[in-house]
């Protein structure tokens with residue numbers, strides 16, 4: 078082959094230089110010099126920060142260590158955990174009801190549900206927590222009876238019924254109902270109406286259709302934002318410290334109010350919140366896989382598994398299908 | 408003579424200000440296969456959906472096996488039934504949709520067993536046994552564990568037919584069951600429907616498959632603009648249509 082430059086400048090004229098057969102040409106991946114530079118900067122900056130923290134006497138690591146597993150911290154941790162779980166349970170159950178009411182054909186119910194969501198989403202959660210905490214200032218006594226009559230079944234002083242814990246639960250739970258309702262409504266509305274029609278044509282009643290056909294599919298849309306909500310809730314429980322809710326943050330504040338070791342105790346709190354939030358991603362991933370059954374993205378790994386199963390089963394042959402069935406359910 | 412399976416009298420239906428059905432009269436005998444043909448927008452789907460009350464009729468009446476669908480008569484008034492009463496009526500009326508509408512989060516087997524277990528209160532074991540038999544019948548005995556996303560269109564539609572049959576309906580409604588299918592998959596679905604017809608199932612089939620209608624239907628009904636233009640034996644309606652509108656429609660589809 079000659080190296081005479083061609084006038085038209087076609088690719089053929091590019092100097093392929095010492096004649097090497099095409100199949101022997103090697104490729105070299107692009108060099109990501111930017112990544113190395115960024116990593117170096119991050120390493121220096123991050124390392125510097127950690128170093129300054131580790132050496133900072135005000136951080137007082139021994140105190141952090143002393144309180145990390147302290148009894149008070151633990152009992153606060155337990156409160157934070159069950160408060161989060163209970164508020165999310167209230168939110169999920171109530172939110173489903175409110176979402177269904179909002180979507181109902183009954184204009185009264187759907188308007189009421191809309192008002193509920195509007196009210197609880199439009200006022201700061203801090204205001205709601207304090208409001209429930211000081212409910213006694215509004216209604217000194219709570220009674221259960223028939224309105225506009227003297228008939229009373231039950232009566233008690235507000236402060237006896239609405240303890241700080243109950244107030245915290247009411248505030249967080251009702252607030253979560255409003256947010257969960259919107260997420261669940263979005264999930265339900267994302268499902269093709271043909272699904273409900275198919276269920277109805279089989280004689281399934283509306284409740285059964287919702288439970289067995291619409292909600293399980295809507296869960297794919299609902300789980301990720303609800304995971305987010307749970308993370309937010311776990312951290313929002315810290316706000317109940319304003320009404321002495323005995324959660325992790327309340328107890329931490331109690332401790333540093335006495336010993337003035339504010340920074341180390343805040344580090345204890347931060348470490349625990351970090352750990353708990355990190356652990357939450359485990360059940361979320363599990364739920365996402367559980368409700369992704371049958372979807373195109375869930376078909377991915379099962380397709381791979383099918384390939385492997387077919388390979389493995391080739392000598393045996395006919396049992397492939399049962400194996401696929403088991404694989405899909407796993 | 409036995410009573411007819413479906414009797415529609417003067418059925419009207421409007422969406423807002425548009426009258427989509429303008430007085431449909433139609434009788435389908437037991438074991439009869441009735442094919443509904445007509446141009447797009449003529450109201451075929453709407454009429455079919457009125458038969459199992461997925462759409463509520465505005466006037467006239469539809470009875471299936473002698474029972475008025477969706478309403479109860481008191482004096483001169485028809486009161487709409489509650490959802491759960493309508494659900495009971497729908498158990499006996501199977502429906503197959505153009506877009507299949509299989510439940511994507513359930514396997515083929517679970518799709519077929521769901522309603523028998525939850526609605527007919529069949530035991531899980533009995534429902535599974537029945538479902539396997541039905542999947543065999545539609546040629547999908549080996550696909551029971553597959554999710555809809557893992558099946559071809561033709562296979563999905565056959566599962567949908569099995570799912571409807573699992574409720575042991577007296578009447579089957581098909582709304583263009585092959586229109587969403589690739590041409591080479593149409594045959595397998597029509598074969599299943601042929602088998603059903605041969606077994607004596609009463610069927611109302613909205614279709615553009617004139618060949619299928621000619622071969623399988625006992626009655627062909629041509630609809631246009633919300634009215635029945637012409638109805639009768641397929642060889643009359645499809646081969647020697649009496650109306651110009653039928654003729655020009657057939658000229659276009661054939």
Ligand SMILES: Nc1ncnc2c1ncn2[C@@H]1O[C@H](COP(=O)(O)OP(=O)(O)OP(=O)(O)O)[C@@H](O)[C@H]1O
Pocket residue numbers: 422427445446447448449450451452453454
């Ligand atoms: N839910 C609805 N709201 C408003 N208009 C509707 C609704 N459903 C159907 N229509 C209208 O009613 C008319 C009849 O529709 P229908 O679906 O019954 O026609 P079709 O004969 O089945 O047509 P095709 O062959 O395209 O399926 C159309 O003009 C359509 O736009």
Ligand SMILES: [Mg+2]
Pocket residue numbers: 451452453582583
């Ligand atoms: Mg249609």
